[in-house]
Amino acid sequence: MALHGRVALVTGGAQGIGRAVAEALLKNAAKVALVDLNKQVGEDCKKILDQEFGEGNCIFLQCDVTDRGKLQDAFESTVQEFGKLDIVINNAGINNEKNWEKTIEVNLTSVIKGTYLALEHMSKEHGKDGGVIVNVSSMAAFLHSPQQPVYTATKYGVIGFTRAMADAAEEGNYGVRINVLCPAFVDTPLLQSIEQEDNMGKFVKYKDVFKEKMHKFGVLPPSLIAEGTLRLITDNSLNGAVMKITCSKGIHFHTYEALSV
Ligand SMILES: NC(=O)C1=CN([C@@H]2O[C@H](COP(=O)(O)OP(=O)(O)OC[C@H]3O[C@@H](n4cnc5c(N)ncnc54)[C@H](O)[C@@H]3O)[C@@H](O)[C@H]2O)C=CC1
Numbered sequence: 001m002a003l004h005g006r007v008a009l010v011t012g013g014a015q016g017i018g019r020a021v022a023e024a025l026l027k028n029a030a031k032v033a034l035v036d037l038n039k040q041v042g043e044d045c046k047k048i049l050d051q052e053f054g055e056g057n058c059i060f061l062q063c064d065v066t067d068r069g070k071l072q073d074a075f076e077s078t079v080q081e082f083g084k085l086d087i088v089i090n091n092a093g094i095n096n097e098k099n100w101e102k103t104i105e106v107n108l109t110s111v112i113k114g115t116y117l118a119l120e121h122m123s124k125e126h127g128k129d130g131g132v133i134v135n136v137s138s139m140a141a142f143l144h145s146p147q148q149p150v151y152t153a154t155k156y157g158v159i160g161f162t163r164a165m166a167d168a169a170e171e172g173n174y175g176v177r178i179n180v181l182c183p184a185f186v187d188t189p190l191l192q193s194i195e196q197e198d199n200m201g202k203f204v205k206y207k208d209v210f211k212e213k214m215h216k217f218g219v220l221p222p223s224l225i226a227e228g229t230l231r232l233i234t235d236n237s238l239n240g241a242v243m244k245i246t247c248s249k250g251i252h253f254h255t256y257e258a259l260s261v
């Protein structure tokens with residue numbers, strides 16, 4: 001899929017990885033809807049992106065992705081503003097082992113909601129023209145994080161759901177490719193949460209262990225995650241792909257043993 005003129009919706013688009021993906025899309029002449037809970041950061045981000053890429057290419061929609069109605073409104077507002085929808089990045093995520101139910105709601109349940117809403121607006125089964133969905137998991141799904149058991153579970157879940165949906169999309173001829181992104185540690189505000197008892201709960205006592213792991217594996221720039229995301233969007237051969245991005249191997253793909261059924 002070429003990006004020029006395409007319309008993308010990015011959840012968690014106000015900062016971090018989501019903002020880097022939005023910037024990369026705008027650099028390639030796509031239109032972007034930033035969907036984010038944080039009104040101030042989102043409006044500030046839009047102002048900066050408007051200055052860099054010109055007005056009319058980016059909108060900010062304040063939305064809590066856990067609120068299905070509000071998320072549906074965000075999809076509809078995006079289509080109303082730009083006339084169509086081609087790309088959905090289900091990126092919004094939190095790291096909270098204290099309020100772990102919230103973590104499941106944001107990191108997994110809302111990715112499922114976002115995927116189903118994306119299909120309602122892009123799939124040929126709904127009379128639309130097709131598109132691409134990228135769901136954001138983590139390397140925590142390959143090197144599970146004892147300090148983040150529920151976060152880890154959500155990221156495992158995103159991979160399983162996305163791979164299953166990719167097969168469903170192919171078998172059902174949805175015209176939609178669905179891929180999953182698994183970054184290692186990335187230099188975003190999310191990393192600050194490991195220091196907070198409000199986020200880590202009883203696991204906060206392991207913050208030095210966590211920091212050692214970050215030192216060992218390194219911390220990636222958000223721009224590299226954006227580069228990988230654009231590859232998942234533009235490479236028409238990729239459906240059900242599990243992209244890993246690490247300091248040691250850069251952008252690469254996880255391969256699974258073929259099922260002997
Ligand atoms: N930073 C890292 O080391 C890694 C992050 N990831 C994943 O990448 C995704 C983005 O993370 P970062 O950019 O690092 O985090 P971040 O905290 O810098 O940005 C996340 C954005 O999502 C928004 N958000 C949070 N809850 C929301 C909700 N309920 N509704 C709407 N927006 C909401 C926040 O306001 C924020 O703007 C997450 O899914 C995270 O799990 C994956 C691997 C590594």
Ligand SMILES: CC/C=C\C[C@H](O)/C=C/C=C\C=C\C=C\C(=O)[C@@H](O)C/C=C\CCC(=O)O
Pocket residue numbers: 095137138139140142143144145183184185186190191192193194217244246247248249
């Ligand atoms: C507060 C930040 C919260 C979450 C950040 C992120 O989502 C969690 C990451 C957890 C683990 C990261 C592991 C990184 C591993 C690597 O960088 C690899 O180079 C290690 C080598 C092999 C991994 C096994 C494999 O590739 O299958």
